[in-house]
Structures are given as C-alpha cells and as structure tokens.
Amino acid sequence: MARYTDSSCRLCRREGLKLFLKGDRCYSEKCSFERRGYAPGDHGQSHRKQNSDYGTQLREKQKLKRMYGLLEKQFHGYFVRADRQKGITGTNLLVLLERRLDNMVFRLGFANSRVEARQLVGHRHFLVNGKTVNIPSYLLKAGDEITVREGSRKINRIQEAMETVARRGIPHWLELDKDNFKATVKVLPVREDLTMPVEEQLVVELYSK
Numbered sequence: 001m002a003r004y005t006d007s008s009c010r011l012c013r014r015e016g017l018k019l020f021l022k023g024d025r026c027y028s029e030k031c032s033f034e035r036r037g038y039a040p041g042d043h044g045q046s047h048r049k050q051n052s053d054y055g056t057q058l059r060e061k062q063k064l065k066r067m068y069g070l071l072e073k074q075f076h077g078y079f080v081r082a083d084r085q086k087g088i089t090g091t092n093l094l095v096l097l098e099r100r101l102d103n104m105v106f107r108l109g110f111a112n113s114r115v116e117a118r119q120l121v122g123h124r125h126f127l128v129n130g131k132t133v134n135i136p137s138y139l140l141k142a143g144d145e146i147t148v149r150e151g152s153r154k155i156n157r158i159q160e161a162m163e164t165v166a167r168r169g170i171p172h173w174l175e176l177d178k179d180n181f182k183a184t185v186k187v188l189p190v191r192e193d194l195t196m197p198v199e200e201q202l203v204v205e206l207y208s209k
Contacts, residue, residue, distance in 0.1 A: 015175045025056050057071050057206035064198050069114050076135070080209050090200030091191045098189055101128065101146075102136035108160055108176055109165025110148060125152040148181035 054190055065075045082092035097103065102111075102118040105126060111117035118136040120126065126133060127147040128140065140146070148158060162178060173193060176183045 015078045054206070057202045060202040061206050062197050064097075064196075064200065064203060067101070067196065067198075069118065070097075070102065076207070079203070081093070083204075083207075088191075090204045093202055093203065094191065094194050094198070095188055098138070098194065099139045099141070100128070100135060100136065101138040101140060104140055104146060104174070104183075106187065107171055108146065108168060108174055109162050109168070110146075112157070112161045112164065116157065116161070119204075120152075120158070125149055127154065139149075142185055142187050144184075144185045153181050 047200060052149050061075075065072070068075075078096050079089075079093055082096055085092045098107075102114055105111050105117035105121060106114045111120055121136045121138075121159075122134055124134045125130050125148060127149060128138065129145055129146070132149070152158065153198045153205070171189065173185065173187045173189045174183055175186050
C-alpha cells in the first residue's frame with residue numbers, strides 16, 4: 001500500500017499548523033514547527049499564502065488528509081461515503097475518519113501518533129470484540145471493545161504511550177480501562193466533540209466543484 005515516507009515535520013510547516021504527527025516530540029522543544037514555523041524549502045520564509053477560494057479549500061483538504069495520514073484516493077473514498085450518508089457531509093466525513101481503528105488506538109493512548117498506531121494495528125497487537133484486527137482502516141461503532149493482546153502488553157512503545165497520554169487527554173466518548181489494557185467506544189462523536197482546527201465545509205466545497 002502506498003504511504004507517505006518523507007519528513008512528517010515538513011507537513012506541519014507546509015500547513016502552518018501543528019498536526020501532531022510525531023507524538024510526544026510535538027509537545028517538546030524539539031518540535032521542528034516551534035523552531036521553524038515557516039513553510040519548508042529554499043523560499044519558505046518568503047512563501048506567500050494562496051488567497052484564492054480554491055487555494056483555501058485545497059489547504060484545508062490537505063490539512064485534514066495529512067492529519068489522519070491518508071493519501072488522496074483513500075481520503076476521497078471517505079468523502080464519497082460521507083456524501084451518501086444522511087446528515088451533513090462534512091460532519092459525516094470527520095466522524096468516519098474518527099472511527100478508524102488506528103485513530104481510536106491513538107486517541108486511547110495506546111500509541112503516540114496515528115502513524116505508530118497504524119503500524120501496531122498492522123502487526124496484530126489489538127483485538128476488537130475479542131477478535132484480532134490488523135486493518136488500520138477498520139471502522140468501529142458504538143459499543144465496540146478494543147483490547148491490547150496479552151502478549152503485546154509489555155511492548156515498550158505501548159507502555160510509554162500510555163504513560164504520556166495524560167498530556168493529550170482521552171475523549172469523553174471513549175472509556176479506557178488502563179489496568180486491563182482495554183477500552184470501549186461509548187458513543188460515536190458529534191461535531192462539537194471534535195476540536196481539531198478544521199473547516200470541513202471547505203473540503204466539501206472543493207470536492208463538489
């Protein structure tokens with residue numbers, strides 16, 4: 001499967017916003033965005049922002065896509081699915097992205113970033129409702145239970161992530177049983193619960209042209 005392999009910090013700098021792609025490092029003084037908060041490249045410091053409607057919509061789409069670590073084809077697939085559902089397309093899109101297993105693993109603090117969560121899921125370290133799931137894009141629903149496999153609970157990356165999750169906090173729609181390495185999706189989030197600095201309507205307008 002195709003994936004982005006270049007520097008994650010370049011993406012934050014390009015969008016002019018912390019996307020928190022490198023976990024705990026993003027909260028430290030080592031964060032590249034804190035040290036060089038301008039666009040990457042030789043002309044990054046003199047880079048002019050696009051002021052056209054299309055440019056604004058494109059940047060919003062790129063921001064959301066990069067935040068969840070998706071490439072264009074997969075991201076567009078989520079938009080098509082969201083557009084077919086009842087309700088507000090932009091909100092449907094955000095909820096679909098939040099329902100991904102790799103995102104939930106990250107939100108619960110079993111991983112320091114979505115990239116790390118995707119790798120851990122792919123390596124079969126998690127159970128969903130008692131069954132092994134190694135598909136990062138697996139969509140969870142209310143009532144589903146996520147558990148770290150018995151043999152995976154001593155993995156340093158998982159233990160370290162769980163120690164630092166307090167800095168991020170756990171969303172109220174998720175319930176974590178830290179001692180037993182398991183969690184439950186209490187309810188699916190609504191738009192008011194999703195506090196990322198994203199204007200999803202601009203993404204809808206871009207794809208609707």
